[in-house]
Amino acid sequence: MQTKCAKARRRVTLLFALVLGVLLALLLGGCQGAQEKQNSSETGGYEVKDVQGQVLKLPRKPQRIVTLALSSDEMALAMLPAQRLAALHYLADDPGISTEAAKAQAVTARVRDYNVEQLLSLQPDLVLAPDWNRQELIQTLRDAGLPVVVTKGPSSVAEVKEALQQIALAAGEPQAGQKLIEQMELEMADIAAKVQNIPQAQKKTVVLISHMASYGGKGSLFDNMCRDAGVINGAAAVGLGKNDALTKEAIVAANPDVILVPTWTKGKLDVDQVRQELLNDPALQSVKAIREKKLVQVSDAYLYCAAQDITKGIRGIAAAAYPERFE
Incomplete structure (x- = not known):
């Protein structure tokens, strides 16, 4: 009887030792994994x-x-x-x-x-x-x-x-x-609140006079900015693609309410000369923006911005078309 009891105690002791060993291994493995994770964090290694x-x-x-x-x-x-x-x-x-x-x-x-x-x-x-x-x-x-x-x-x-x-x-x-x-997102939400309820029939048409001869048509950065600004991109409206040149005929066909003229003085266009040529061109005198002298400047740094300050370009376009909504 005593021998049987002794054997039983030994089995219990061995089982306890085995369970304890497993627990210690798990604990040590977890600590090692945490240490490795910490070391990786400290060295800054990562994948992109x-x-x-x-x-x-x-x-x-x-x-x-x-x-x-x-x-x-x-x-x-x-x-x-x-x-x-x-x-x-x-x-x-x-x-x-x-x-x-x-x-x-x-x-x-x-x-x-x-x-x-x-x-x-x-x-x-x-x-x-x-x-x-x-x-x-x-x-x-x-x-x-x-x-x-x-x-x-x-x-x-x-x-x-x-x-x-x-x-x-x-x-x-x-x-x-x-x-x-x-x-x-905060900036875009504010702009949207000001322009989102404008009926399609009351939306203003805008044309950009760009330093780049072929820029501003459908699918361009400017075209998408116009959409967010709640205006009609005149170049896209008359069928110009993003790499098509804006001609006088296209400006007349678009009949924009507002023409955006350059601000950057080191670009291909002479800022003052552009304004004078537009206002005095006989072929453009039927255009609403020319008749009403709605030639507006929005910083080119924002109009051509494909980074976070694109929102400032969008606000500038919207404010040029709907100044009363951005006072």
């Missing part, structure tokens, strides 16, 4: 999937970022310290066309043609390339060993938000990107 489906592994938050567009520079400057950017577009510090000109002055290097040799010389630890960049350039940079993340090249508010999110994730600063998106 871009719009082309490419996954890039970054060992830490990049400190020498180069973007391949002025709009991407504007996004990066708005959410990151200037010291984390290795170079900017050559127009980034021109307040006439850049919305982040003041902050851009803290970055000394400039890029104009985006050639491979210059980009390699900058030794970036992250290249942000909008998907409107040439694919051969993107592939060449990748083949050269540069870490490239392809982001959305925006042509609408929704796509600006998408690009902001992608750039913020690539830079390791998702909260900074989300903050900009939330600010945009």
Whole structure:
């Protein structure tokens, strides 16, 4: 009897030891996993999937970022310290066309043609390339060993938000990107509240005189901004595509209520000359905006903005068409 009891006690002891060992192993494994997670967080290693489906592994938050567009520079400057950017577009510090000109002055290097040799010389630890960049350039940079993340090249508010999110994730600063998106949403909600109840028959028609000869038609950034501003894009209304040139005949056919004229003095157009030529052109005297001298300036830095300040461009267009609603 005693032998049986002793054997039973030993089995219980062994079972208890086995259970205790399993519990300790689980506990130690959990601690080790937590430690590994902490170590990963401390080093900042993470992965980013871009719009082309490419996954890039970054060992830490990049400190020498180069973007391949002025709009991407504007996004990066708005959410990151200037010291984390290795170079900017050559127009980034021109307040006439850049919305982040003041902050851009803290970055000394400039890029104009985006050639491979210059980009390699900058030794970036992250290249942000909008998907409107040439694919051969993107592939060449990748083949050269540069870490490239392809982001959305925006042509609408929704796509600006998408690009902001992608750039913020690539830079390791998702909260900074989300903050900009939330600010945009507040601004867009305010604009919508002012223009959303305008009947279609009462919407104003707007035409943009652009520094780019072929720009502003259906599907362009400006076209989408007009939609959000509650106005009719005259160029799109008469059948022009986003890469079609605006002619005098198209302006007459559109018969806009408002013509937006340039503000940027370093572009292809002479600002004062454009205004005088429009007002004095015999072929345009039947156009409502010419008769009523509704030639309005909205900062080109905002009208051509494919970054977070696109909202200011949309507000400017809406205010030009419906000034009474924005007083």
